Amino acid sequence: MTPDTRPRVPVPTGPGTEEWADLLWEAVWYGDEQRAGDLAVAALDAGVEPEALFLDVIGAVQRKVGEEWAANRMSVAREHAATAINERVIAALSRHPAVRREPTRGRITIACVDGEWHALPGRLLGEVLKLRGWRVDHLGAQVPTPHLIGHLHLTGPEAVALSGSIATRLPTAHATITACQAAGVPVLVGGAAFGPDGRYARLFGADMWAPDARAAADRLDAGLPPRPSLPHQAVDDLPHLADQEYTLVIRSGGGLVRETLTDLEERFPPMREYSRTQRRRTAEDIAHIVDFLATALYTDDDDLFTGFILWTADVLTTRGVPAHSLLPVVDLLTHRLRDLPRAVRLLHRGHRALLDHPAVSVPDPETAA
Structure with missing residues (x-):
């Protein structure tokens, strides 16, 4: 990770949290654990309440870490490093005299x-x-x-x-x-x-x-x-589990992923040029879709599945993968699970949601449903 070689920005002198969160984010982004720890202690010395420091400074930075990963501006490795820095800052703060408390409750x-x-x-x-x-x-x-x-x-x-x-x-x-x-x-x-x-x-x-x-x-x-x-x-x-659809999808999950991956090459021709890494990532994406389908069957909640499908479309778009590639995946799963009415309902809802998503352009006839 590239070290931070820029001049140090003076730290705030008041108890507000936004400026402290911005500075901590900068330290975390550059992997500067020492700077992050020093900033946390300086915030305490400047009058930031410990609870606000944990939730409104460190917590805010961690939320931004997740947002930057989802937007493809932070790799998995960098996200893990940033999270590890935040964890060590929390551990250091928990031992600070201004933070330590003797338990008085249950x-x-x-x-x-x-x-x-x-x-x-x-x-x-x-x-x-x-x-x-x-x-x-x-x-x-x-x-x-x-x-x-x-x-x-x-x-x-x-x-x-x-x-x-x-x-x-x-x-x-x-x-x-x-x-x-x-x-x-x-x-x-x-x-x-x-x-x-x-x-x-x-x-x-x-x-x-x-x-x-x-x-x-x-x-x-x-x-x-x-x-x-x-x-x-x-x-x-949960009465809706009596139909056993959740159990059937969970038990057949591995086979569903393999069969869908094999059939997808015919339905989505660009996949024929995928590298081994791209094919592995595609298999992982299909597995996540199957997992969320099963969870939506468990909770009997259509929104859980459609929300994940739309989130996946956004993530794929940020990574330069055409979001309309999800349409043949959903259609292939619908065909495989055609005897499970609730699963088919969820997949149809997901398909319609994708067609209404601005990132999903109309595919050519060879990849359309």
Whole structure:
């Protein structure tokens, strides 16, 4: 990564957060961990409240990292490096005398859903809760449900805060919520996976939902729900799952990806010139589409699938891949799954959404549906 050789910009002298976030972003962008750490300490010395520093400075920078990756202005490697710098800055701040607090309240366990690698949102929540006097066990990324339940039995927390950013982990999140409640521990969920309005938190019977870390801390401060004596909703209590479509798609996922990749070469001729790397990335894209289709079947939510398809069209466009290449993929999956009515409905909705998307130009007849 190219080192930052520009003159240092003087740091702000007041407690506002936007200027600090801009400076921290610059340090993170250039991979300057020392500068990032110095800025965080300087912000504390200038009067920025620790909670605002965590959420409105470091949190804002991390959100921008995600936006820059999605816009193809930041590679995966650079995104990982930036996230690692933010994590180390958080760790350093947590030991600073202006931030450290002795716990005066109960215990909260924070964990990511199994398969969820985005641990930083949970880490930020943990630091905010510690500032507010809670004792926090932060278990980190992708915590297997049996191990989480074992930890709950060992430590007896007042609540579990379950974090999820990836929607395809929602079925696992549902099972984890049910298992925690069966262990007698109420569950707060948060993160993009649960929907901007918390719809999947309600669908899965979570005790609490919050859209962000500050709201989650406020929700816990306002009072904990009673400990559940029985699960609020068992995993098999979603009536639409009786048709087995979710199970059928999950079990056939690998075959669907291979067959669609093979047939796509005929439906999308430019693919014949793809390199091995391009073909691998195409297979990964198809696998993601199948995964989101399965998750939409699990939640019975058309918007989840169409939202992902449109997001994928935007990402492909930023990477110079024609978004209309998604149309034959959707059509091939529709043909393969023609005996599954809900899956066909979702795929038809996705197809129509793509046709209305400005990035999807009308393909030539050879690639049209």
